[in-house]
């Protein structure tokens with residue numbers, strides 16, 4: 001197979017719903033990928049925040065292969081070991097009480113939305129169902145999570161969308177209060193808006209939201225699909241803010257490359273969803289959960305999570321030190337980095353970087369976004385930064 005034949009065949013048989021770069025990836029080790037012609041790329045994307053422990057990580061490979069040989073799937077009608085052990089670890093690391101396992105970020109958020117509405121229904125009866133989300137947020141691609149997403153460009157074509165979402169501008173507590181019409185049951189936030197442009201929320205605002213939610217018995221829901229599982233240097237980004245949400249969703253980095261997600265809840269919510277109210281066939285899949293256990297072992301026991309903030313600071317300070325005329329500055333938390341572009345389209349800058357051997361993402365209207373594997377080495381970072389400087393200085 002060559003990259004060219006693969007790309008051609010894909011065009012014939014796969015629905016073309018993604019605008020992809022002309023790169024066909026064959027394999028990877030650490031944060032370095034190889035295409036079908038043997039060309040190497042430094043990966044500052046980790047498959048959009050998924051490959052948290054890099055490619056072909058020996059501990060991860062051995063956990064996945066071992067579990068695949070033992071038991072790949074049996075459904076939630078029976079008990080399996082990896083899911084239960086992973087649940088125990090996730091509860092301990094998050095200071096939450098119980099978990100529900102799903103398979104993707106959107107599904108995890110759907111579950112959290114159902115949780116909030118059921119909590120309110122059980123306690124207050126019907127009519128209290130509105131969930132406030134933020135402008136520039138992103139919560140997923142199902143009909144309901146598109147509705148939850150506070151960007152008008154996502155509210156097209158697929159009418160009717162799920163009712164019961166209202167949007168407030170970020171960092172404006174009065175705007176949230178102004179949306180209280182008696183029908184609100186929850187507020188859902190990303191602590192760092194990812195797809196919206198890598199914008200961390202203001203700490204005072206987040207504290208204010210927590211108090212407002214407690215005062216009105218609204219649930220505070222944290223969508224940590226992108227920010228969670230060590231991405232920002234803490235297990236969950238809410239730890240940077242000194243708050244504890246009522247529920248938190250996760251996905252992406254948890255299983256290091258396999259589809260797994262879910263949401264964790266505090267004690268008050270631990271029995272809101274009972275038998276028959278929520279389910280998914282693949283939830284707590286043993287292979288995915290074994291991968292999740294390996295990821296947590298690498299991030300927590302091997303100390304990788306403790307390196308994340310320093311690596312993030314290093315990348316940002318190096319990029320700022322290049323003094324590139326088309327770069328306005330950097331923002332973010334840990335290894336979730338936004339690079340603000342000026343006078344150049346982020347998509348054009350990303351295409352140039354990728355063709356020169358550095359994979360990057362874009363976010364919002366102005367940013368190149370970096371989400372490297374958390375295990376990336378300083379040698380790989382330096383190689384990536386050299387490509388970044390060389391490419392962007394020539395734009």
Ligand code: PLP
Pocket residue numbers: 104105106107109138139140141190194195223224225226227251252
């Ligand atoms: N929530 C956030 C904050 C995300 O960044 C994403 C994906 O980028 C999602 C939800 C949706 O996750 P998925 O694509 O796994 O459904």
